Amino acid sequence: MSNMSFIDRCVRGTALPDQIDxxxxxxHEGQIGQDLELRELLGMNKxxxxxxxxxxxxxxxxxxxxxxxxxxxxxxxxxxSMPLAARAGxxxxxxxxxxxxxxxxxxx
Numbered sequence: 001m002s003n004m005s006f007i008d009r010c011v012r013g014t015a016l017p018d019q020i021d022x023x024x025x026x027x028h029e030g031q032i033g034q035d036l037e038l039r040e041l042l043g044m045n046k047x048x049x050x051x052x053x054x055x056x057x058x059x060x061x062x063x064x065x066x067x068x069x070x071x072x073x074x075x076x077x078x079x080x081s082m083p084l085a086a087r088a089g090x091x092x093x094x095x096x097x098x099x100x101x102x103x104x105x106x107x108x
Contacts, residue, residue, distance in 0.1 A: 005041060005042060006042045006043055007042060007043030007062065008043050008066075010066075017059040017063050020042070020059055048072055
């Protein structure tokens with residue numbers, strides 16, 4: 001595995017946000033990133049990691065923020081005010097969330 005973080009791979013399109021659990025499992029099993037904290041392996045700063053720990057589906061907003069080089073708050077403020085059932089839980093749901101963010105003008 002290269003030195004590229006999980007988030008970097010998502011931004012480049014070589015990983016999907018849905019695959020985060022695979023990275024976490026490999027880290028816990030000592031297969032990758034043994035010399036890194038989990039948040040470093042994932043490519044998150046402490047704030048992003050705290051947001052993700054609060055709600056794992058926030059990964060979509062974190063990736064969108066990194067992709068567009070905008071603050072994570074641009075993608076999570078409305079997200080966390082949404083009912084839990086309305087948040088992305090699958091790839092299809094993620095597309096709907098992305099479309100919703102575009103409609104709000106939060107994505108180009």
